Amino acid sequence: xxxxxxxxxxxxxxxxxxxxxxxxxxxxxxxxxxxxxxxxxxxxxxxxxxxxxxxxxxxxxxxxxxxxxxxxxxxxxxxxxxxxxxxxxxxxxxxxxxxxxxxxxxxxxxxxxxxxxxxxxxxxxxxxxxxxxxxxxxxxxxxxxxxxxxxxxxxxxxxxxxxxxxxxxxxxxxxxxxxxxxxxxxxxxxxxxxxxxxxxxxxxxxxxxxxxxxxxxxxxxxxxxxxxxxxxxxxxxxxxxxxxxxxxxxxxxxxxxxxxxxxxxxxxxxxxxxxxxxxxxxxxxxxxxxxxxxxxxxxxxxxxxxxxxxxxxxxxxxxxxxx
Amino acid sequence: xxxxxxxxxxxxxxxxxxxxxxxxxxxxxxxxxxxxxxxxxxxxxxxxxxxxxxxxxxxxxxxxxxxxxxxxxxxxxxxxxxxxxxxxxxxxxxxxxxxxxxxxxxxxxxxxxxxxxxxxxxxxxxxxxxxxxxxxxxxxxxxxxxxxxxxxxxxxxxxxxxxxxxxxxxxxxxxxxxxxxxxxxxxxxxxxxxxxxxxxxxxxxxxxxxxxxxxxxxxxxxxxxxxxxxxxxxxxxxxxxxxxxxxxxxxxxxxxxxxxxxxxxxxxxxxxxxxxxxxxxxxxxxxxxxxxxxxxxxxxxxxxxxxxxxxxxxxxxxxxxxx
Numbered sequence: 001x002x003x004x005x006x007x008x009x010x011x012x013x014x015x016x017x018x019x020x021x022x023x024x025x026x027x028x029x030x031x032x033x034x035x036x037x038x039x040x041x042x043x044x045x046x047x048x049x050x051x052x053x054x055x056x057x058x059x060x061x062x063x064x065x066x067x068x069x070x071x072x073x074x075x076x077x078x079x080x081x082x083x084x085x086x087x088x089x090x091x092x093x094x095x096x097x098x099x100x101x102x103x104x105x106x107x108x109x110x111x112x113x114x115x116x117x118x119x120x121x122x123x124x125x126x127x128x129x130x131x132x133x134x135x136x137x138x139x140x141x142x143x144x145x146x147x148x149x150x151x152x153x154x155x156x157x158x159x160x161x162x163x164x165x166x167x168x169x170x171x172x173x174x175x176x177x178x179x180x181x182x183x184x185x186x187x188x189x190x191x192x193x194x195x196x197x198x199x200x201x202x203x204x205x206x207x208x209x210x211x212x213x214x215x216x217x218x219x220x221x222x223x224x225x226x227x228x229x230x231x232x233x234x235x236x237x238x239x240x241x242x243x244x245x246x247x248x249x250x251x252x253x254x255x256x257x258x259x260x261x262x263x264x265x266x267x268x269x270x271x272x273x274x275x276x277x278x279x280x281x282x283x284x285x286x287x288x289x290x291x292x293x294x295x296x297x298x299x300x301x302x303x304x305x306x307x308x309x310x311x312x313x314x315x316x317x318x319x320x321x322x323x
Numbered sequence: 324x325x326x327x328x329x330x331x332x333x334x335x336x337x338x339x340x341x342x343x344x345x346x347x348x349x350x351x352x353x354x355x356x357x358x359x360x361x362x363x364x365x366x367x368x369x370x371x372x373x374x375x376x377x378x379x380x381x382x383x384x385x386x387x388x389x390x391x392x393x394x395x396x397x398x399x400x401x402x403x404x405x406x407x408x409x410x411x412x413x414x415x416x417x418x419x420x421x422x423x424x425x426x427x428x429x430x431x432x433x434x435x436x437x438x439x440x441x442x443x444x445x446x447x448x449x450x451x452x453x454x455x456x457x458x459x460x461x462x463x464x465x466x467x468x469x470x471x472x473x474x475x476x477x478x479x480x481x482x483x484x485x486x487x488x489x490x491x492x493x494x495x496x497x498x499x500x501x502x503x504x505x506x507x508x509x510x511x512x513x514x515x516x517x518x519x520x521x522x523x524x525x526x527x528x529x530x531x532x533x534x535x536x537x538x539x540x541x542x543x544x545x546x547x548x549x550x551x552x553x554x555x556x557x558x559x560x561x562x563x564x565x566x567x568x569x570x571x572x573x574x575x576x577x578x579x580x581x582x583x584x585x586x587x588x589x590x591x592x593x594x595x596x597x598x599x600x601x602x603x604x605x606x607x608x609x610x611x612x613x614x615x616x617x618x619x620x621x622x623x624x625x626x627x628x629x630x631x632x633x634x635x636x637x638x639x640x641x642x643x644x645x646x
Contacts, residue, residue, distance in 0.1 A: 103477075109477075120574045120575075121574070122573070122574060126474060126544075127474050127475055127477070145540060146570065147539070147540060147543045147544075147570060148544075148545075148569075148570045148573050148574070149543070149544040149545075149549075149573070150540060150542040150543055150544070151449060151450050151474045151475060151542045151544055152450055152474060152475035152476070152542050153475070153541065153542060154426075154432075154450070154540055154541030154542015154543065155542045157541060157542070158540060158542070216470070217468060217470060217473060217477055217481060218476065218477030218480060219473040219474045219475050219476060219477015219478045219480070219481065220470045220472070220473055220477065221449075221470075221471075221472040221473070221474055222471075222472075226472075226549060226551075227573060227574075228549075228551045228552060228573070228576045228579065229551060246471070247469065247470060247471045250445070250471050250472070250550060250551070251443045251444070251445060251471070251550075252443075253551045253576075253579050256551065256576050256579065257583075260580075260583045260587060261587065264583060264584065264587035264588045265587045265588075
C-alpha cells in the first residue's frame with residue numbers, strides 16, 4: 001500500500017514537473033520586424049584594400065536600408081527579401097546576378113529561390129543565363145505558375161513571357177570575373193547572397209541567389225535554388241538562407257534541418273543553427289543567416305568570414321565581414 | 324532536510340525511468356535483403372483491359388526479379404535500385420525514360436536521382452532530353468563528379484563525356500504519348516518510377532526517375548530529382564522514393580521528413596509515412612515506398628492506385644496496382 005501511494009505521489013510530481021516545464025504555445029511575434037542579409041561566407045582576405053572593404057560594407061548597409069524601409073512601413077517580408085536580393089544581384093561585388101562567377105566554359109549560370117513562411121509557397125529558377133534578376137524570376141514562378149522550380153531555357157522563356165527584364169548573357173560578366181576565369185583563380189571565392197525577414201504581420205520569408213561555384217561544370221545546380229537545402233521559411237519555426245559548399249548543404253538538408261530540429265526536437269534557433277554549421281557540416285563549409293518566429297536571429301559561419309548584416313525594429317544594427 | 328531527501332529520491336526515480344525507457348542503439352539489419360518498387364501513384368482505371376493489367380503486373384514482377392538477383396547474391400542496394408529503375412525506364416508503360424509524358428511543347432524532359440544511405444552520397448539529373456537512362460546519369464554524377472545535381476545541356480554533355488548511351492529526343496516519345504499530347508488527355512496520369520533496397524550488408528539505397536507532369540512547362544522540375552523532396556536514403560533511418568504531385572512533395576520535404584520524424588521524434592517507419600501521406604499531404608497527392616534499417620517496408624498512397632511491388636529474403640512478395 002505504501003509503495004502504491006509513493007508511486008502515485010512520484011507520478012504526480014513527474015506530471016507537475018513536465019507540466020510546469022512546458023512553454024505555452026507561442027504565437028509568432030507581431031508588430032516588430034527583423035531583417036538579416038548575407039553576401040556569402042568564404043575566405044575573405046583580412047588585408048583587403050580599405051577602399052574595397054568600405055565598398056562591401058556600404059553595399060551591405062544600403063541593402064539593409066532597402067529592406068528596413070519596406071518593413072518599417074508595414075510591408076511584407078516577401079517584398080523585403082526580394083528587393084534586398086535584387087539590389088545585391090545588381091551589385092557586381094557579389095556572386096549573384098551581375099558579377100557572378102563563371103562556369104568552366106566561361107558562362108554565368110544563375111540560380112535563385114524564395115519561400116514564404118506563411119503558407120510554405122515557394123518558387124525557384126536554376127541555370128538561367130538571360131534573366132537580369134533571378135530572384136524576381138523565382139518569385140514569379142511562385143506566384144504565376146503551378147510549378148516550384150523551372151530551369152534553363154524553359155525558365156527563361158517563362159520569365160520573358162511574364163514581362164521580366166531579359167539581358168544578354170554578357171551582361172553578367174564583369175572584367176574582374178572574366179580575368180579570374182582566364183587565370184583560373186579559384187582561391188578568391190565569392191559568395192552567394194541572401195536575405196531573411198520577419199515582417200510586422202509575423203510572416204517570415206527567405207531568399208537566396210547565386211552564380212554558384214567558380215569553374216563549376218555547365219548545368220551544375222547547388223543548394224541555393226533548392227528549398228530545404230539552401231533556403232527555407234516556415235512561420236512555425238524560422239526562415240533560413242544558406243551560403244557555402246552547395247553539395248554539402250544539399251546532403252545535410254541544412255535549411256530544412258534547422259526548422260526540423262526546432263519543430264521536432266524543441267531546439268532554440270541558436271542550438272539548431274550551431275548543430276548544422278558547427279557539428280554536421282565541416283569547418284570551412286559555409287554559413288547561414290536565420291530568424292525565428294520570435295525575432296531572434298543568427299548569423300553563423302565556419303569560414304574565416306561572412307559578409308553579413310542585420311537590422312531590427314529595436315534599433316539593433318550589425319554590418320560585418322570578419323569576427 | 325526531509326524535502327531535500329525526498330527531492331533526491333524523486334530525481335533518482337525519474338532518472339531510472341528515463342534510463343530504463345531508452346531503447347538500445349540498434350544496428351542496421353545485416354544478412355537479409357528487401358526491395359520495394361513503384362511505377363507511380365495516380366488514377367488507374369480499375370476497368371483497364373486485362374491484357375494491359377497483365378502487362379503492368381508482369382513488368383513489375385520482372386523488375387523485382389532483377390533486383391532480387393542482385394541482392395540475394397550479396398550485391399549492393401545501389402546496384403539493385405539502379406538496375407531496377409533502368410528496366411522501368413526502358414519499359415514504355417511507365418512515365419520515365421521511354422514512354423515519358425510530354426511537356427506543353429511536346430518534348431520528353433527527364434529527371435532522376437539516386438542516394439546511398441551509407442554515406443549520404445547522392446547524384447541527380449534534371450531536364451535531360453538525350454540520355455537514354457537518366458538514373459545511370461544520376462549515379463554517374465554521384466560517383467564521377469564533384470557535384471550533386473546537373474541539369475539540361477550541361478548534364479547531357481557530362482553524361483556523354485562519361486560514355487553513357489545517348490539517344491535522339493524522339494526515342495522517348497511513344498505513339499501513345501504523342502496521341503495523348505495532341506489530344507491533351509490529362510486525366511490519364513502516368514507515374515514516376517522508383518526503387519528502394521536494403522542489401523545484406525545493411526546499406527539502404529533509393530532511386531527515382533520520371534518524365535514529370537503531363538503538359539508541364541518546359542524546364543519544370545518536380546520532386547523526383549531533388550533529394551530531400553522525392554528521394555532520400557540514410558542507413559540511420561530509412562530509404563524513401565516518392566511519386567505524385569511533385570510541387571506538394573517539395574513544399575512538404577516529404578522524403579527527408581519521413582527520415583526526420585523517425586530520427587528526431589522516434590516515429591516508426593509506418594507512423595512517419597502515415598503522417599506525411601495521410602496528414603500533411605492531401606488526399607490524391609500521391610504516395611511513396613520506403614524501407615527502414617530493420618527491413619520493415621511501407622507502400623503507401625492516397626490515390627486510388629499505386630503500381631507497386633515488394634520482395635524480401637523472408638520469401639514475402641507483393642505485386643499490386645489497387646487495394
